[in-house]
Amino acid sequence: MLQTEGLTVRFGGHVAVDGVSCTFAPGTLTAIVGPNGAGKTTYFNLISGQIRATAGRVRLNGQDLTGLGAAERTRAGLGRAFQLTQLFPRLTVLENVRLAVQARAGEGLNLWQIWSDRRELLGRAREIVAAVALADKQDVPAAALPHGDQRKLEVAILMALEPQVFMFDEPTAGMSVDDVPVVLNLIRALKADKTKTILLVEHKMDVVRELADRIIVLHNGQLVADGEPETVIASPVVQRAYLGQDVEAEA
Numbered sequence: 001m002l003q004t005e006g007l008t009v010r011f012g013g014h015v016a017v018d019g020v021s022c023t024f025a026p027g028t029l030t031a032i033v034g035p036n037g038a039g040k041t042t043y044f045n046l047i048s049g050q051i052r053a054t055a056g057r058v059r060l061n062g063q064d065l066t067g068l069g070a071a072e073r074t075r076a077g078l079g080r081a082f083q084l085t086q087l088f089p090r091l092t093v094l095e096n097v098r099l100a101v102q103a104r105a106g107e108g109l110n111l112w113q114i115w116s117d118r119r120e121l122l123g124r125a126r127e128i129v130a131a132v133a134l135a136d137k138q139d140v141p142a143a144a145l146p147h148g149d150q151r152k153l154e155v156a157i158l159m160a161l162e163p164q165v166f167m168f169d170e171p172t173a174g175m176s177v178d179d180v181p182v183v184l185n186l187i188r189a190l191k192a193d194k195t196k197t198i199l200l201v202e203h204k205m206d207v208v209r210e211l212a213d214r215i216i217v218l219h220n221g222q223l224v225a226d227g228e229p230e231t232v233i234a235s236p237v238v239q240r241a242y243l244g245q246d247v248e249a250e251a
């Protein structure tokens with residue numbers, strides 16, 4: 001169970017996330033929607049520990065994570081797709097995934113072990129690389145991959161770490177039409193595991209409709225709607241938010 005309580009961050013005079021209290025249960029995929037600049041990515045950054053909150057708390061299974069950095073939150077079970085800059089750009093696809101599998105297996109990021117003969121870890125890494133349809137590029141350095149493949153590698157590394165909470169921020173953005181179904185199928189497969197909590201920031205409403213069990217709407221940093229997808233999508237607050245009009249007065 002992931003919880004945010006009154007989560008708030010100010011940048012100078014601007015409140016980017018404003019007192020957001022929300023609980024995310026295992027077995028649920030929650031889509032976070034809202035217009036550009038609503039605070040969705042900032043809310044993710046506050047949960048994953050990329051930035052520190054001005055006020056409020058983040059808890060996972062009752063443990064207060066608020067004072068912890070991003071790496072400690074990853075160890076606690078929060079998983080966010082890594083940016084390539086946080087990976088090893090000169091290592092191959094397979095080596096990057098293998099390091100994540102090793103880290104998950106408790107062996108740490110020991111580079112020397114990349115070349116060791118731990119077959120079961122390598123087998124697991126190969127399975128994940130195949131699941132994201134990168135098997136034919138497993139020996140390509142991460143930095144040399146086209147954008148869509150880099151995004152798939154980010155998802156592969158997240159899967160290798162087996163977190164309790166999966167956080168996806170526009171996972172198919174910039175992908176080719178061939179790559180999009182690969183990533184959506186992986187998210188669908190993750191959903192089948194009812195012990196996992198999935199958070200998805202997504203602009204594409206067809207994707208949201210298909211995958212979400214629940215939608216929350218952020219607008220001007222505030223949580224303005226929360227509920228079943230069809231109800232939330234039909235609500236005036238969302239219709240207006242997506243038309244770019246001011247919803248504050250009615251929220």
Ligand SMILES: Nc1ncnc2c1ncn2[C@@H]1O[C@H](COP(=O)(O)OP(=O)(O)OP(=O)(O)O)[C@@H](O)[C@H]1O
Nearest residue numbers: 011014015016034035036037038039040041042043
């Ligand atoms: N580090 C920062 N310093 C100052 N302002 C910031 C910072 N990060 C975000 N903001 C501001 O906070 C607000 C929320 O931004 P955020 O990126 O979270 O919105 P978003 O809902 O993810 O938007 P989009 O859909 O366009 O990605 C914006 O007004 C943005 O300019």
